[in-house]
Amino acid sequence: MIEILQWSTLAVCCAAAVARIPSAVRGENRSLFYIFLLATLAILLSIDGPYVAIDGLLGGINVANLILRFVLFTVIFFIGLRCVNAFGADKQRRWLVGRPGLLVFGLISAVMVVFFAMMDSFSSSAGLSAVYERSTRNAHLVEYYGAAGRAYPAYVSLVLLPAMVKAVGSRLPGLVRAGALLLAIGGVCLTVSLLFPFFPAQLTPLKFVINYGAALCFVVGLAAFWIARVRATQSAPQKSSTAK
């Protein structure tokens, strides 16, 4: 069940990236193509099989996991930046690219790298489960490392949340509001994921649903904006032709 969710999320992301190639070639909003591409890479790295294969190439000490975290940070940062620009959320811009935003980014990254360096990180396994089981000290370190890794995406989505909620309630086109709603739901999922350490063990499947659900919400939400524009630009020439 979880595997289906993982691979279908990967497929959706990959499809979005591929579909974005023509507009990237034309030079329209290239960064969206990179967002989809990096998101695909991040999801690929979060699935067991590909993760072990890629990490093996990198020396088998779970560096791939660290890379995954920074790829996620990059993706979420650029999604945040695009949304702040798109929705004219000037008050929130400071908390993303201003000094406070960069401070949060630097702090969380530093903490994450330190925790990673402190654990015995050899023997590749997705989600660091093998490292987790090796000793109590490692288990704690993996827990903190994971929390730091989830903190930045949660932070960015909290920064975006007010602008998204405002857009959902606005008079903008339906698909745009649907996209904003999906981004808001994705953001809430990421924020809930901060509470994972307090989840009882039997709720582990729910963690996967929340993680991949958030990824799906973000990708489908971004695609919704894009589809809305394609529709708007397609219907415009039709309208003028019927007017004649």
Added chain:
Amino acid sequence: MPLPAKAFQRWLHGIAPQASTADICRISGVKRTTLAQQLVRGKVAESTVVSISRAFNINPVAALATFASYSELAGSPVLPTAAELVSQIATMDLLSAVIARSAGAAGGGDADRPPPAPPLTPAPHATSVKNWVDAIDDGELRHRVSAATGIAPQNYSAQLTANRLTPELAIATSRAAGVGLTGGLVATGMITESEAGWPPGARQAALDALSDGELAALAGERLQALGKTLRRQEQDHQQTKTIWENLG
């Protein structure tokens, strides 16, 4: 409040005992799937009754009055007030009237009478619902309507802004304002002026009865409201464009 399907069937049988549903739809222009869906749900829209009664040369108001929930529409129609009549004149027609009158005044002694203004476009117009409610509002009307019908004030305002009003609310509004019950149905475009029993030329007569000052002030108000709406649309459009540029 849509009409119960049973009462509708009875009414339909009364006016066209032999006609099949397909015939009815063909004559009245109501989509067959629409009617079938309304019958299945047990709720027939008022507009369906209006379309069918027009097709059979029955006055739609009289047809609606045969249903229990609209029985108060029966009886001789109350004539609309001057304010109601003027509210159903489109903003552009008001502005043409301003121009026509000032042209007549500028002509001075040469022209004894102003050049005839173009005939008024038929009601309803783009803001007819809101203008109608404003015309009959004594300041407490919205309050009374929401108390009488239970609709939340913000939902009522939203309908007015969207230039919509359900027939039920339109009649409730007329009743709360103490004016003829069909005025709101004209403003929403459900029925025409003549179907509501408004005398022909009544709007033109009401317009002619306005003094220059009244007309100028009214046209100014309408123009200001139009400007606000257009500016808001432009802002929305600009915002959408920014979103496309960044996320499209």
